[in-house]
Amino acid sequence: DVTNYVLLEWGQPLHAFDRECLQAVAGVDSLTIGVRFARSGESLQTLDSQTRKLQPQTLLITANDQPVALAGVMGGEATEVQDSTQNIVLEAAIFEPVAIRRSGRSQGLRTEASARYERGVNQVELDLACQRAIALITELAGGTVTTQAIADQRPDPSSSVRSIELRLERVNQVLGPVDLGEETGEIFPEDVEKILSALGCQLSPLASDPVAVASPTAKQESSLVESDSVQWMVTVPPYRHRDLEREIDLIEEIARLYGYDKFCDDLPEKTELGYLSLEQILTRQLREAFRAAGLTELVHYSLVKPENEKQICLANPLFTEYSALRTDLLSGLIDAFQYNLEQGNNALNGFEIGRVFWREEEGLAEADAIAGILGGDPTQGRWFKGGKESPMSWYEAKGVLESVFQRLNLSVEYQPDRSDPRLHPGRTASLWLQGERLGQFGQLHPQLRSQRDLPEAVYVFEIDLEVLLDAWERDEKLTPRFNQYSTFPAADRDLAFFAPVSISVAEVERATRKVGSQLLESVYLFDEYQGESVPEGQRSLAFRLIYRASDRTLTDKEVEQVHQKVRETLVEKFGVSLRS
Template identity: 65%
Template sequence: MRISLNWLRELVDITLSPEELAQTLTMAGFEVEDIEDRRTWADGVVVGRILEAEPHPNADKLRVCQVDVGEKEPLNIVCGASNARAGILVAVATVGTYLPTIDLKIKPTKLRGVRSEGMICSLSELGLEKQSEGIHIFTQDALALGTDVRSLLGLDDVILDLTSTANRADALSMVGVAREVAALTGGALHLPEIPETTIAGNHEDLNMEILEKVACPAYIGTLIEGIKIAPSPEWLQSRLLAAGVRPINNVVDATNYILLEWGQPLHAFDRDRLQTVTGEAHLTIGVRFANTGETLKTLDGQARTLQPQTLLITANDRPVALAGVMGGEETEVYEGTTRILLEAALFDPLSIRRSARTQGLRTEASARYERGVNQAELEVACRRAIALIQEVAAGVPTTQAVADARPDKSAWTRAIELRQERIHQVLGQVEVEDNTIDIPARDIERILTALGCQLESVKKGVWRVTVPPYRYRDLEREIDLIEEIARLYGYDRFCETLPVAGEPGYLPLEEIVTRRLREAFRAAGLTEVLHYSYAVTKTRSDRQIHISNPLFTEYSSLRTELLSGLIQAFQYNLEQGNGPLNGFEIGRVFSADEDGLLETEALAGIIGGDPSQGKWTRSGRDLPMTWYEAKGILESVFQRLGLPTIEYQPNRQDERLHPGRTASLWLQGERLGNFGQLHPQLRQELGLPDAVYGFELELETIYTYFDREESLRPLFKPFSTYPAADRDIAFFAPVDVSVADIQKVVVKAAREKGGESLLESVELFDEYRGEHVVEGQRSLAFRLVYRGSDRTLTDAEVEPLHQKVRDALVEKFGVSLRS
């Protein structure tokens, strides 16, 4: 809000300079973003009278003026304004004047060969308008020539651009800021005197019908007749311009003035236009929510389709305004208005917020209603507005109707118990004259009294504090009062207390593992993907958590897994011409079961397409990724993380995955997740390539494994300097026996009876099915590598171990050995 210092000085005694006041307000939570010193805009500009205005001898659009500025000789000034003429009073920038708005210093010069000794100014050149059609002409009578124009144009003022960091409603008014300044500085408060308005009586042609008493607890409608629409007085226009509000006419300007002064939005309807809209002489003002399909053309010229959440002002049930937001164009005050209906009302903050949001409209009125205006001063603002309209527009109030559903005045305030001990406990000590003490009780009482609170001593060190109505919405608890004490006493006056000793920071196990996972997947060539935590709801499930008020209709529930979102992202990338997506995502998933709502961390990924470069050798054709290549990418991640051997078991539970090319993953007997190729039917429906693979991992299983110190800390393991002994083993095995099971048996057999350190690795290097192989069997060949860490192994050491492996395979799986 833009605060005029001249206006503020009428409301409170201020002895501080603008800079000191800005610092004081900023330290108290009112951020002053800018200080606009208007006194510099026209320093050296004086009142002058044009004595003569003759055409320039060498230019058609210029005039040579003789201007009297109260000196011995008139100034010869060349002026290009079309409205320059003899006999008018103007603003003259004399030689040596600097005009910062246009960055010009006035110097004696010649224009088209004619001497010019100054400049006759327009309001735009003085910073008061963006664009002016001509020079400014003073309308006041008997102005002394040579008088400083700043007091005449409101340029003897300083404007503070103020923002309330606490978002307080009372801070959006001059009276509210004046109260704050009085509390901070101790200056005397001088609120405007509100005259009692005498209204002849209520007439039957004005009634109230408030259907939504919660949304509109109070409404005052006042008929004012004899209105003479005209420009507002200079002082009123100057105040509005200083606040950044464009003057319109005396009635509208009066309502805007009260909005700025008291923070109470008002609206003026043209009474005759209301009668035209309703078609009836009798007028019933109502407040209700809009019906579906209703429309209203607002003051900004837009025809708006109303929503059921939109709160309306109606005349005989016809919409005429968006309540608390903006009036209607059909009933606005114009130059022919002679009768008005003045609205002064209270609206529920939540209702106005919803109403403004449905229309995408935010105004000065809605900004105040959304924060909650002062209920206790509605009548005060209304009387002040009526008196001002009488003063500037010659209006006479004839009728007033009131609908008031507010509770009694006792509900506009509250009593809070405040303990001195609690104040000291929360705020700590302060520094006073090099001494460290608790805030004295007298300072506590002084601060709260200055805020308008009433204090009653309950017992020693305990007060009952009665909050004033204008702070009712934000002073609710004891801690709120303590915050006010700290704010007004000065945050910079409290002692600084540093911790005795610091502790080194550390990351929790889950964060360390998650970072390692991200590094490992990125190293494997996958891109991390982030999605909303919502899911496209096609069928309702008991496990899904449905959102009551979703942001998007299609995203009406929380996701229960990650792979579906990655499949959609894969499809989207293909459709956009970006190629296949090899990506992974770490995020939260949500579900509901008999124990309640669950929220867990999950990891999923998708791999597909041809990752190779240089496809010219295949005439540009893609080479589909095999199941084993995709599995190898996942294995490389496990190896980089330092996980032990992952077991793969056939799995058909996920309908999105190929039933014959899907495996469940197991880590030391704990389920780790799933890995498999997308189902052909799903790929066909989405238009995906032939080979696309997805995986889902349980992060909790990985966290559990790493929840051992030796697993997190990398250990150095020296390489053996002795040669290895290789042995191959080939056999026929049933096709339903997995390679993982065979490897497990091999490792177990070779490590029995002291063989633990000799078997270094076991690797499948050949598989064959076809001719000379019995149906239901396959030929497998493994290479076993034996190595000792302290010696070269002999055949006598290796052969017994190798024979144990052979015997174990025959016994366990009934294989037919070929070697």
Template identity: 65%
Template sequence: MRISLNWLRELVEIKLNPEELAETITMSGFEVEEIEDWHTWADGVVIGKVAQCQPHPNAHKLSVCQVDVGKGELLNIICGASNVRTGIYVPVALVGTYLPKIDLKIKPVNLRGQMSYGMLCSLKELGLSTDIDGIHIFSQEHLQLGADVRPLLGLDDIILDVTSTANRSDALSMVGMAREVAALTGGNLNIPESAPILLPQNIGNLSLKISELAACPAYFSTLVRGVKIAPSPAWLKQKLNGAGINPINNIVDITNYILLEWGQPLHAFDSQRLKSIDGREKITIGVRFASIEESLKTLDGKTRKLSTQNLVITANDKPVALAGIMGGAETEIYSGTENIVLEAALFDPVVIRRSSRSSGLRSESSARYEREVNHFCLEMALYRALSLIEELAGGTIVAQEIADNRPDLSICNRSIELRLERINQVLGPVELGDNNIDELTSVDVENILTALGCKLTTSSHATWTVTIPPYRYRDLEEEIDLIEEIARLYGYERFCETLPEKPEAGYLPIDQELLRKLRASFRAEGLTELMHYSLVKPGEDKQIALNNPLFAEYSALRTDLIAGLIDAFQYNLEQGNGSLNGFEIGRVFWQEEGLQETDMIAGIMGGDIIYSHWQNSGKEEPMTWFAAKGILESVFTQMGLKVEYHPDRQDSRLHPGRTASLWLGGSKLGVFGQLHPQLRQEKDLPASVYVFQLDLDVILDLLERDEFLISTFKSYSSYPVSNRDIAFFAPISISVADIEKVIMNAGKSLLDSVELFDEYHGENVPSRQRSLAFRLTYRANDRTLKDNEVENIHNRIREALVEKFGVSLRS
């Protein structure tokens, strides 16, 4: 926000020079981006009077002027402006003057045979914005010739460009900044206030229809008749120029002035144009959301297609303004306006933010509504505007309609308990000078909070009940907020720099350590870590859709990681990068009795890990199901996990005969399998593509148990092993995992390991069966096993397999 120091001085006593004030404001948490000194724009420009004006003898577009600047002699000045004439008071740039805004130094110059000793200036040449072409003509009479023009034009000012934080909506106003400066410097405030206006009985045929009470909690509509549209007085124009707003006319300028002064946006409609919307004498002002087929031509001259996210102001149900953003061109104030309807309203910040983004339009009004306008100052800003309309436009207030659904404004008088002990505990000691260090005192706290406008009541020793001023109720909610304000106003630089008394070495939480180990294990197996967006295309079951997406293609949250990995695999092939071996750790979301989310590990494999021109003559060997499974098994082994595999056909993207569900400690861990042939053909992928997806929480929950975290010593047997093989025909429906489990249970303590080393389908194998061969390793920790001991256990295992699964033993 652009802050005029001249205007600010009217509201608060300022004891600092501009540079010191800018430094103080910046150190308090705001940012002064620029100090703009207007004094330099018209240094050397004085008031002059055109004593005589004649056409140039050699140029029909130029005039030869004799200008009196109070020096006794008239200056001969050539002027090309069409509005120059005898008897007017004008700004005159004397010889030697430098005008920085147009980068021009005034020198004597010969123009078509006539010497010119100066220049008659326009406002644009002096750096001020205006719609008027030609030189500036002062409206005042009997001005002092030769006097400095800067006080008359408001160029004796300095502008601070201040950026406020998002939580300080009150600082987007001159009154708010005046309060801030008063709290920082101790200056006296002089806030303008207007008394409530007594309104006559409603004779204006004006009514309200607020359809969206949540989006518009308060709406004041005031009918004012008999206004006279005219240019604003100089003081009002100067204030608007200082804020970077072009003056238009007295009514529009008043609404902009209140916006700057109080931070409360207002809008004025032409009453007669509102009536002409549908020809009815009675006007019903409404607030509702727009329909898709509606459009509105705004004040910037653009016709905008409206959406259901746009909150609109209507007249007899026809849109006439984008609520809180910009008015409509059809009902704008113009030179012939006689009656106006003045709007003062509160709108929900989220609604205005969405509407502004949807329409691609931001304004000074929307910038304030998006941060939430203070509910407390609505009436004060309205009364101030109406009093100025009466004063500057001669209007008569006829009627007012109010729809006020605000919650009890007593919430604005929030009370917070504040403890001195807690303040010093959080902020620490302060430097008092001369190497003296002490803590904040009760007097310091009371002075700072009183300067902020808070009221303090002592509730016990060094404890206060602090009543928050209404204009700060949004950002001062808890004790820590008050402590932050105390630090900010006392001065961050005055607090001591301290280090923790007992610094400790940093460490990672156990889940982060385990996650890093998992990542390292997958990378060690040749998999590259991938990252994808959490936003995907909509259309899947149980998806969570976004209410306000940036793009339709990314309007839902992903329900798994496999889909993104398949797309990445396809993309790598299309780009000529070959098959992809990668994994991803990320979060998935779904709807099931509410919104659910969890972290997953997923991977895709299909490339030849030992791809080599030397070994394979440049030919890539497709990965087998067992090789892909071996990568997973290797990671599980490194992590100390025993995972069981069971046939699974639930995921339609995976091959029904080459897919397994993974189980860990009785909980489902995830799925592993080969891509379905149909999906592979649709995406033009090779046959040997395998994917897995694991629930990260299941892994971490198990690994965080004491038996995994605490290492235990296990002695290694020094006695030799005894190996036995067992082969048999088993039904295809029986999984190897089930067979291994029965073998281990039957072998008990003497069976050291079980390994499947052969599987055969084909000739001499019974239908719907397969031949399996296992190597069983027996070992004892305290002795060398005898043959009869091994044979007894081995026969027990054979009998268990026959009894449990009905296998046909071959050896």
């Protein structure tokens, strides 16, 4: 009862042995109590009547080198205190938390004592707890102390003594004003010294240049308080060594004993409703745009299997397969696409918004990105296709992405790109927004498709979310503006020509709009062909140009003048061969 009481009172586990039983186990009357790890083949019957095979990491209490208890966990049944016990050996010790945790796990045991040792007990309370137990046994059971032995192997027992600097200014800054009835004031040095001294702390004033401030209380009108300069060096009592570690811990004790009800509790006069930041609003709209285009949002772990030096690896991963941070989103999307096919599901059309991480020369970096994968049949029904799936073409996949940009009111250009080895070198484009690289779009490389056993029509895109949001946050994008439409009819002209393959459609459209000025309403590509009757290294492109004026009906002469300028510009700038 005494050992259990002291355990709850001081948090220090103790164990009592029957002395005669210890002598019987040791085989001699002279006892030497020791601590060691178990040896191979040893066993011990514990207080729960279980015979336990001891492991090398099991820590033992021994009597003349014979195991009598699992140190810090449970005693042995052979030396248990009984009703007939007349003499006891009281053991009080401090063990390393790691050693007790390993010892308990090796036997599948966790007790009140081991739980406290695993969390760590206060070293300076050992003597106090031991003396408390002896005093209770002497008082309540009429015991007599005959022998006491101490073995201390700690490298520096004085390390449990801690001194903390405390500032009165900081105390009042954290706790705020004190309610003094009709007035408010501050905590005074006398209050701090009285409270901490009652806890057993020793306060030593620190020398500083005083700045006198008049006391606000009527009771101490004549006194001066050096509130901006009063400082102490507080020596923490040993029994509070584990929980009084910083200045804020001392301030918390001052508030607790001074009385929380004595501090002013002014609430803000007006509270505001919660709101989403602009970035959160735009991200939500971006998710809606991709979902409206028929894509499913996906979520993957940020942790992946380490594969290259650019990845950031965790120091203490739970699993080797998830021990590094991802550097891109496409790898996870390709894995998900493959997994869905292997499970007998249809091809996946999805997107993901997440964070990627990488190493730089300056250190570690991270950024938000958005990526997607396309390859499923965009149509819902198959009646008109004979029940067969129709693979998505490159232009259909590009059209899905362009529909999202159109919904977001963003003008994105496409340029040929071969930087990513996972993508088809002839069917990959980099995305550009207002002169900044936005990301990339393309078809998976045939070699990668073959390795993963994927269908041919699989397309992916990856976008830098920061670049997209920066361009989207501008006023002209956020605030819808009415554009006056023309009530006059439009005039359309088709323009077909042979152009080198190296010339992108985006370059042609940009040059055409610049020449067409205000009369050119729109320009778009409606046909592209490579094959017979087309010169080698070139392709046939056909554009439709729509002209319209806001104040009149255009004549054929006006349209032809502008259209001729477009022809001449394309021939001069890109060297195209006109077909129309």
